[in-house]
Amino acid sequence: MRLAIVFTCFYFLSSLLSSVWAIENSNENSISRLQVVYPKTMRSDEDEILYPLVLLKTALQHSGEKFTLQASSISMAQSRSLKQVLHNDEINVVWTMTSKEREKDLLPVRIPIFKGLYGWRVLVTTQEKVKNLSNYSALSDFKSVHFIQGHDWPDTQVLQDNGLTVSTSIEYSYLYNMLIKGRGDVFPRSVLEVETELNTFKDEAGANLTIVPHLLLQYPSAIYFFFSKEKPEIAQAVEKGLNVIRSNGEFDRLFNEYHLHAIKHADIKNKIIIKLKNNQLPALTPIYDASLWFSEKDI
Numbered sequence: 001m002r003l004a005i006v007f008t009c010f011y012f013l014s015s016l017l018s019s020v021w022a023i024e025n026s027n028e029n030s031i032s033r034l035q036v037v038y039p040k041t042m043r044s045d046e047d048e049i050l051y052p053l054v055l056l057k058t059a060l061q062h063s064g065e066k067f068t069l070q071a072s073s074i075s076m077a078q079s080r081s082l083k084q085v086l087h088n089d090e091i092n093v094v095w096t097m098t099s100k101e102r103e104k105d106l107l108p109v110r111i112p113i114f115k116g117l118y119g120w121r122v123l124v125t126t127q128e129k130v131k132n133l134s135n136y137s138a139l140s141d142f143k144s145v146h147f148i149q150g151h152d153w154p155d156t157q158v159l160q161d162n163g164l165t166v167s168t169s170i171e172y173s174y175l176y177n178m179l180i181k182g183r184g185d186v187f188p189r190s191v192l193e194v195e196t197e198l199n200t201f202k203d204e205a206g207a208n209l210t211i212v213p214h215l216l217l218q219y220p221s222a223i224y225f226f227f228s229k230e231k232p233e234i235a236q237a238v239e240k241g242l243n244v245i246r247s248n249g250e251f252d253r254l255f256n257e258y259h260l261h262a263i264k265h266a267d268i269k270n271k272i273i274i275k276l277k278n279n280q281l282p283a284l285t286p287i288y289d290a291s292l293w294f295s296e297k298d299i
Contacts, residue, residue, distance in 0.1 A: 039081040040071040059241030112222035115294040119221030121188035148184035191266035219276035
């Protein structure tokens with residue numbers, strides 16, 4: 001009887017200690033596991049194939065940290081997602097073009113995830129206007145041309161700083177309509193996005209949209225992963241992982257898989273490149289590290 005009591009007490013004590021250990025271990029895991037939340041995409045099926053998300057997940061997998069990666073509860077405009085990261089309100093990572101203001105408010109990982117190619121811009125215009133632009137070859141030729149850009153895009157200020165006239169809209173969906181309806185002359189788009197966009201909007205505008213075939217605008221520009229300053233450990237993990245995959249070649253493999261076709265389609269070698277200054281580029285931009293950026297030599 002006494003032995004049974006001793007055994008029962010021992011069993012109870014062991015179970016209690018195991019429960020306490022399990023709770024402590026669970027708490028430890030929840031604390032050490034990075035909870036990474038990104039802005040929900042418009043289409044749920046994009047999450048597995050969207051380049052920035054694939055790159056982010058790959059970097060986290062090579063960071064040596066345990067993590068969960070999930071979308072926010074709702075999709076939202078970029079301006080709202082930036083505010084959420086600023087206040088650490090659900091979302092704690094976004095990918096967007098850098099600017100002095102954004103680097104002041106948020107925590108950037110200064111590795112340009114598109115190698116600066118969002119600063120390589122072809123000019124979308126209409127069939128009626130492309131002939132008038134056929135002899136343009138210098139920045140000074142564009143002084144009377146009306147450019148179209150998003151209201152809060154850093155590119156808008158870049159164009160204005162170079163003496164260009166810019167008409168804007170808050171809604172991205174309105175920008176091509178502005179061009180189609182003659183409320184602007186050209187809409188600069190990155191070489192990485194223009195083909196997809198033209199295929200989309202040509203369905204609505206017939207064959208009226210085209211590009212200026214011989215010109216390209218270029219200015220230094222970087223899209224980074226930005227994080228909440230209240231979550232520096234996430235930024236540190238992603239930076240570590242990005243550096244690992246840059247060293248082992250996985251970064252370049254992914255970049256080429258997603259973007260090599262668009263780069264070749266842009267026919268950069270046969271275009272006149274008009275260089276613009278970017279006064280909005282923060283001082284800490286690693287502009288002199290050639291390994292981070294695309295150049296004509298890469299073609």
